Amino acid sequence: MTSSMQPNCPRTEQLSALIDGELAAGAQEQIKSHAAACPLCGAMLRDLTDLHAALRPFAAARVGFDLAPRVEQRLAAGRRQQQQQRKREPRWWQGWRLLPSGLTAAGMLTVGVYLGALLAGGAGVAAARPAAMAVFDPVPPGGICVGLQSCYPQR
């Protein structure tokens, strides 16, 4: 609502919606009859209607030629560029990308468990050990057990 409008005047928002046909039927009639009686709202409504008509010539701007071949040309150039980029990529890398990540993770886990078991000297891993390393064994050469007393009969 402009400053010169009366308190019971509709806001410019309502007048603007009226010329766009965006008001409910009831509100439309109410505002129309108010504008017919109120010189300020009537003038505002005329200005809004005039503006609507005055802006119509802006719709006359034209490109002036067919843009479709240009757009198609640019799209085709983009497609060619993408194809060339794909060709430049090494094949092994493309193959690697196709590997399921789960399979890769499982492989890495297996290798990790195997290496861990080797370091811990686990029983499940049968690794060949050189004879020279026998002096470091917890079981003395010729011995049967490491620590069980039953292995060493009491005298």
Add this chain to the structure above:
Amino acid sequence: MRRQARGIRMVQELTDRECALLSQQGDHAAYSTLVRRYQDRVYRFILRMVGSRDEALELAQDVLIKAFQALPGWRPEAEFRTWLFRIASNTATDALRRRKVVEFVALDEDYDVPGEGAGPEAQLAAKQQLRALDAALNRLPPDHREILLLREVEDMSYSEIGAALGINEGTVKSRLARAREAVIDHYRRKNA
């Protein structure tokens, strides 16, 4: 879909939705139809947003290329026109953001002044009025200018404008009224 639509009618006779669906399947003729249908609307919207004819032409092509690339994400529930104008609005906003100073070109023969039968004085007056309106329009903030253009030039409803700009109808209504009021005020002051 493609066989049915293309077999019965020429591609030019298809609706936007049908053309967009065919374009999604890689039908370039269908997309060219959409380009021809919308090139002027996208161009004139961007022209009045950025103010330069060359830039508007370049950006209009960018919009149509972006739209084709984004088509896999378009859903038939969305109206193609409002979806396209959303891309156009974002493109124009980005272009305005990139530069600090906006220089608008003066109106030229692109615009038909009303009344071929009118005398030269009336034509001159009409042209001057249009120039004054153009200057008033260019003074608006971009978010108000685009709403006014979509309503007055593209004849979109409030719900369509809301969908195109990603705002609710209440915001469209209030922003549009403010934009109109500002243009009228500016025009009045210049012609007082």
